[in-house]
Amino acid sequence: MRDRVLILCGLGLFLAVVTWPAWRTLASAPAPPPELARPVGSTRCVAPVEFMRASHMTLLVQWRDRVVRDGVRTYVDRDGREVRMSLTGTCIGACHTDKTKFCDRCHDYAKVTPTCWNCHVVPPAGPPAGGVR
């Protein structure tokens, strides 16, 4: 074990390099949460904000299955409003009209790339179509 010092130094260096990103993240200030554009003309989402923030994909997948598999296109939300179950028609089309300032900002922050947009076409950003009907 004549090389003990050398080996320990090498191991230490290796650990430092490998764990460097973790240390850096711990040391730096947390990234500011993304600033999301609030919908114009609509103040109340179909579900509580906390639920939507954490589980909007659950709702979207349920909507997808209801529309595609069961042919049911209307959703009755917590307020009894009837909503058309449509990502591009209702979520984007009626409320969050600018995808880049809502969906994308949070997805970029969380470093996720949903595949929804490989197929679904983002409607051109414009004035909201009167909020959730």
Place this chain on the structure above:
Amino acid sequence: MNPGRRVFLRMAGSAAVATAAGAALGCVASEARRRRLGMAIDVQKCVADNGCRACIDACHRAHNVPAIPDVRHEVKWIWKEPFERAFAVEDRDTVTASLRGQPVPVFCNHCDNPPCVRVCPTQATWARDDGVVTIDEHRCIGCRYCVAACPYGSRSFNWVDPRPFVPAPLSAYPTRTRGVVEKCNLCEERLAVGQLPACVEACPERAMVFGDLRDPASNVRRVLAEQYSLRRKPELGTRPQLYYVI
């Protein structure tokens, strides 16, 4: 046999009969309520407007169907085929002689016994209660069994990303992605809001009649009752629900 046992058997017997009768009645009732959508296509009217692409353009526009120039990667929902290639009629057949060489519109036949549905390993394609054979693109894994199974070539596979070939996609209907199969969906998204299929609406000759084949009073049934019609490859037993009036 003691009385208790006899009573029990009698009750069990009548319960079984009642269940069977109820099920049979329910079945008949739901069968009567259900629609069976289909179409009659007047070939004579269609060939009168030779060169017309109104149905194709309307369909492909409404569903963001890509226009891919490379035929190996081509995607199509509705297209025209010479009569003799759409129908296997004998060369000596005199009834259809005038139609030989004439283009007729072909698309998914929405079969009553769809082979594409039977082979799909993920149940991504299925026949709805009203007979529309449709695809859940979210569930398609791109195995192309259905493409091989369809005897009409109605299904296209997305070998390449179709988005660059749809210059101005409409947001009302999604495009597809690379690696999934697509075909005519009988405009189920338009039917859901009370509209006719895009091809039916676009045809300047009104050659396509759409409706409920189970309703004796429907337009499509009236057309089929009055005129002689053919179906594509009926010998295969797929029971297509597009009727070509000749």
